[in-house]
């Protein structure tokens with residue numbers, strides 16, 4: 419059986435921030451898959467404020 423590249427990439431493994439493409443400190447909540455840094459910006463935009471006001 420052949421396994422296509424696409425299928426391979428679907429598996430867990432390389433996950434990147436979809437904004438800055440870093441692989442550090444990724445947050446997978448809400449299916450965003452972005453890094454913490456971008457989450458701060460996007461989160462604010464989406465209405466997520468910092469926790470622990």
Ligand SMILES: [Zn+2]
Pocket residue numbers: 435436437438439440452453454455456457
């Ligand atoms: Zn990022």
